[in-house]
Amino acid sequence: MLPPPLSLRRFCCCCSALEAAAAAAATVTTTKRNLVFLGSPQVSASVLDALLDSSQAPNSIFQLAAIVTQPPSGRGRGRKLMPSPVAQHAIDRGFPQDRILTPERAGEETFLSDLRALNPELCVTAAYGNILPNKFLEIPPCGTVNIHPSLLPLYRGAAPVQRALQDGIAETGVSLAYTVRELDSGPVIAYERVVVDDIIKAPELLATLFNIGSTILLRKLPSIFDGTARLKAQPQDHTKATMAPKLSNDESWLSFDQEAKVIHNKVRAFAGWPGTRAKFQVIDMNGHPNVLEIKIITTRVSDASGSKESRDEITFVGSALLVPCAGHSWLEILELQPPGKKAMSACDFWNGLRGQKLKLL
Numbered sequence: 001m002l003p004p005p006l007s008l009r010r011f012c013c014c015c016s017a018l019e020a021a022a023a024a025a026a027t028v029t030t031t032k033r034n035l036v037f038l039g040s041p042q043v044s045a046s047v048l049d050a051l052l053d054s055s056q057a058p059n060s061i062f063q064l065a066a067i068v069t070q071p072p073s074g075r076g077r078g079r080k081l082m083p084s085p086v087a088q089h090a091i092d093r094g095f096p097q098d099r100i101l102t103p104e105r106a107g108e109e110t111f112l113s114d115l116r117a118l119n120p121e122l123c124v125t126a127a128y129g130n131i132l133p134n135k136f137l138e139i140p141p142c143g144t145v146n147i148h149p150s151l152l153p154l155y156r157g158a159a160p161v162q163r164a165l166q167d168g169i170a171e172t173g174v175s176l177a178y179t180v181r182e183l184d185s186g187p188v189i190a191y192e193r194v195v196v197d198d199i200i201k202a203p204e205l206l207a208t209l210f211n212i213g214s215t216i217l218l219r220k221l222p223s224i225f226d227g228t229a230r231l232k233a234q235p236q237d238h239t240k241a242t243m244a245p246k247l248s249n250d251e252s253w254l255s256f257d258q259e260a261k262v263i264h265n266k267v268r269a270f271a272g273w274p275g276t277r278a279k280f281q282v283i284d285m286n287g288h289p290n291v292l293e294i295k296i297i298t299t300r301v302s303d304a305s306g307s308k309e310s311r312d313e314i315t316f317v318g319s320a321l322l323v324p325c326a327g328h329s330w331l332e333i334l335e336l337q338p339p340g341k342k343a344m345s346a347c348d349f350w351n352g353l354r355g356q357k358l359k360l361l
Helices: 015-027 042-055 085-092 109-117 160-166 202-226 228-232 260-269 346-353
Strands: 033-039 062-068 073-075 080-082 122-126 144-148 171-178 188-195 276-283 289-301 313-317 320-324 330-337 357-360
Touching: 033 042, 042 062, 042 085, 042 122, 042 202, 062 085, 122 202, 144 202, 160 171, 160 202, 160 260, 171 202, 188 202, 202 228, 260 289, 260 330, 313 346, 320 346, 320 357, 330 346
Parallel strands: 033 062, 033 122, 122 144
Antiparallel strands: 073 080, 144 171, 171 188, 276 289, 276 357, 289 330, 313 320, 313 357, 320 330
């Protein structure tokens, strides 16, 4: 069991342990540079893995001095206090717990004091989830760089992958950029484009982009440390910037008054959290309607055409529920989750209706 968080909400029991770690980090070798990583969700654990693996190589130019992540939060049915996914991953890999810092805010003076004691030359962020104030950004002499899963200046903000998929983009990418006070607006060190098909969902695309971002980061670390990356970094064209605001649970409802392609893109974009939901009518054998709220997991746009006898009736064709949408388009629902049950195929769901009709609400 992890010890409870204290005033700084860290996995350590006293400041002296952190100070000792900082001194040890500064004296292990004169050639390795101190790097601090900031990340929180599971998807950024791949960046942490890349840094840990690279730092342990005999010819590594840096060492991981500390990890900064979100404070423990209540999760699960019992709301048990649990470390962030990155913190847990670091612990599982044997990273010293007294060097995992979890401030409520990155501007806390106690945290900033501890960070200065580590003498970080560079900070790297990947989905950290906290705003970094100027007092933080002024500490590492080589700056702070961020792995952002979009082609900046497009999709600045908290949900770049989700909003890009929702827009139905055919290409996205990942950018490595310097962090400045304004959100995702710093000069871009490097980027890579990625083709997006019409099937991939947000969790898979996020993982792909952060893996690519990790490779870019490791390739560019020498030039970031020696300063040439800053000289060559390209300023963003702020006139072309678009925003990617965080998702909300209220957005998860689907409307079949939209075209099938729009709905399909939303299902892909909102996969994971918050997911997508829809309400249908189940008509029993006596003709009585019951409202059923279903979580929609996997869909595709159907090539069905023409008109049906009833534009509100949902049928089962092949392996999918066929749902009429706006513009005479049709959506195929392949996987779904009824209330109180596990996710299931459309075929299993349809068989469970036992002859009852399914209609749009």
